[in-house]
Structures are given as C-alpha cells and as structure tokens.
Amino acid sequence: MSSFQEDLLKMIQDVVNQVIDNANLRTGSWRLGEVQSVISSTQLKVYVDGSTTAITIPCNPSVTFAIGDNVWVININGNPRDRFVLCKRGI
Numbered sequence: 435m436s437s438f439q440e441d442l443l444k445m446i447q448d449v450v451n452q453v454i455d456n457a458n459l460r461t462g463s464w465r466l467g468e469v470q471s472v473i474s475s476t477q478l479k480v481y482v483d484g485s486t487t488a489i490t491i492p493c494n495p496s497v498t499f500a501i502g503d504n505v506w507v508i509n510i511n512g513n514p515r516d517r518f519v520l521c522k523r524g525i
Contacts, residue, residue: 465507467491467519469499478519482507493519 435443454466467480470488475495479488491507493499504523510516 463509463512465509465517466523467505467507469501469503469505469519471501472499478505480505480507480519482517489517491517491519494521497521 465482466484467482470479470481472478473490476492478491478493478499480491481488482491493505499505499519499522505519506521506523507517507519510518
C-alpha cells in the first residue's frame, strides 16, 4: 500500500470514528466487535471494542457471519455480561 493510500485510509477511518462518536454508538448498550471465529450459527467468538481476548457471544442465526466480519454487539439491558451479536456493520 502506498503512502497516499495509507493516508487516505487513515482519514476515512478518522471520519468514520468521528461519526460513530457523534452518534454516541460507543456509549450505552452498543459495542463494536470483530469475529474471531464462528462456533455455530448461534455462537461466535468476538473481539469486543478492540480487545485482544475474544469472548463467546450468542448471535443472530438469520445472519451468516465469517471470520473477520465487523459486527454490532448489544449489551442486553446495559449489562456487559449479557451480550448479543445482532448484525454485521459496514466500515
């Protein structure tokens, strides 16, 4: 990747992060995640909020998830121990 492409990617990431922050999507019940592995159609291992340890979280069986997918994780009733992967997210 060229220096120009890296700079452009960084600028796009900064804009996306600013939009997410302005919409308060990093606070409250919603979290960002990345699929580390697919256990079954109802269970995923996910890195949540950029963590280095993946946790097992139930997921929406109507969505086909793959390793590396960026996802939305919701904390049910605001409880971080009760999570659910609702859907993929675009970045």
